[in-house]
Amino acid sequence: MSGITARYWREMPQRYRGEAGKSLSTGKVFFPPRLVEPGNGNRRFKPVKLEYTGELLTFTIIRVAPSGFEKQSPYAIGIIELKGGGRITTQITDIPVENVKIGMKVRVEFRKINDDGHEGIHLYGYKVVPE
Numbered sequence: 132m133s134g135i136t137a138r139y140w141r142e143m144p145q146r147y148r149g150e151a152g153k154s155l156s157t158g159k160v161f162f163p164p165r166l167v168e169p170g171n172g173n174r175r176f177k178p179v180k181l182e183y184t185g186e187l188l189t190f191t192i193i194r195v196a197p198s199g200f201e202k203q204s205p206y207a208i209g210i211i212e213l214k215g216g217g218r219i220t221t222q223i224t225d226i227p228v229e230n231v232k233i234g235m236k237v238r239v240e241f242r243k244i245n246d247d248g249h250e251g252i253h254l255y256g257y258k259v260v261p262e
Contacts (some may be wrong), residue, residue, distance in 0.1 A: 147241070147255075149183065151217050152176035160216030182215040183239040184262060187204055192228050207231045211239070211259055225260040236262040 149253075152164030156173035162181060167174055190209035200206075207223040209231070219239070223231055237259040244256045 140152075149181040149239075150183050151179050152177045153216065158216075162213075162219060179215075181219075182213055183241075183257075185211045185213040185237055185239070187231070187233055187235045187237055187259075188212050188218070188221070189233060190223060190231055192231075196217055202213045210261070211237055213239075219257060221256070222258045223260075224258045238262045 132138050149161040149162075149199045150164065151221060152162050152171055153160050153176060154168050155175040156168060156171060156179055159168070159177070160167065160179060160181075161168070164178070168176075188210045190207050192205050192207050194202035194205045196206070205228050207226075207228050208220065211219050211221065213219065221239075222244075224242070238261075239257050239259050241255060242258045244258075
């Protein structure tokens with residue numbers, strides 16, 4: 132599988148189930164879960180399930196897409212603050228790019244991202260849609 136890294140395969144179960152880690156020190160939620168919390172070295176986390184609604188914090192429009200995504204451009208990529216904590220960076224879909232706005236409410240959905248090269252393996256992950 133040409134485009135898939137070992138890290139991607141290790142994190143797939145957490146990504147597919149929306150498992151995050153909540154710091155027992157600060158209460159911050161990290162997705163994917165971390166082994167060490169940045170800034171304080173905390174290594175104690177409690178597993179939590181992400182909530183699948185949130186708000187768009189910031190975004191950019193991709194007009195010249197990387198290889199394999201040319202048919203999707205232009206498209207928006209954004210950072211989403213999830214209700215209950217945690218952030219994800221993902222594609223914003225089901226809305227014209229000119230209508231994407233900071234602060235808009237979104238819902239996370241599990242969707243096809245792309246096909247992997249010659250093998251034709253479907254890659255799935257998170258995208259967000261307007262709520």
